[in-house]
Amino acid sequence: MITENISTPVISHKKKLSLTINGEVKTLEVKPWVSLLDCLREHLDLTGTKKGCDHGQCGACTVIVDGKRILSCLTLAVMKDGASITTIEGIGKDGELHPLQKAFIDHDAFQCGYCTPGQICSAIGMIAEGKAKTRTEVKELMSGNLCRCGANTNIIDAIMEVQEGLTNE
Known part of the structure; x- marks a missing residue:
């Protein structure tokens, strides 16, 4: 050997x-x-x-x-x-919540909260990309961020609210 x-x-x-x-x-x-x-x-x-x-x-x-x-x-x-x-x-400025953080709270878009930081950072990046115009597109482009608690519908609601607010400004 x-x-x-x-x-x-x-x-x-x-x-x-x-x-x-x-x-x-x-x-x-x-x-x-x-x-x-x-x-x-x-x-x-x-x-x-x-x-x-x-x-x-x-x-x-x-x-x-x-x-x-x-x-x-x-x-x-x-x-x-x-x-x-x-x-x-x-992401927040001067001690204030970022609009997505506020929307997540308003829409109860978290349960355990573990995925929330990644969801919010991903949503900020997705909105900046400017590719998602519809709820279906937002859902697809956020599909890489999993919420095992099942708050996905509320997460999409929160993102849509912020995104629509930006387009109305």
Whole structure:
């Protein structure tokens, strides 16, 4: 029996990166394999962004990067060096609720609340994309964000209210 001694290099060095998080520049060092989700939660103590599946299937980890919604569990933090990232903690201004946060409350668009940060960040990104004009389109474009409690109808109601308010302004 032939055995081969193969040594695999251990990558332990950290990468320096700069991120603008909710309007504030943060410089930190992370290992190259750290996801953006883990960077936000474990290195920056921003725990509003949730870890649901860690496979990009539930949408609980949705954040806004350079104006676009992404799944932070599928993105390495080092890939977003220099990016502007908005989490649920950064969407309100001057202590006021974001219109979507208020609409979620008004429409009882959450039950356990676990998916709510990802739902709201995804909805903000979807509205900014400008592709969803109808309730059916909103439902389709929000389908990557799961609500296991069954508040989907109320979530769509809240989004439609905010979206219609924006088009009437």
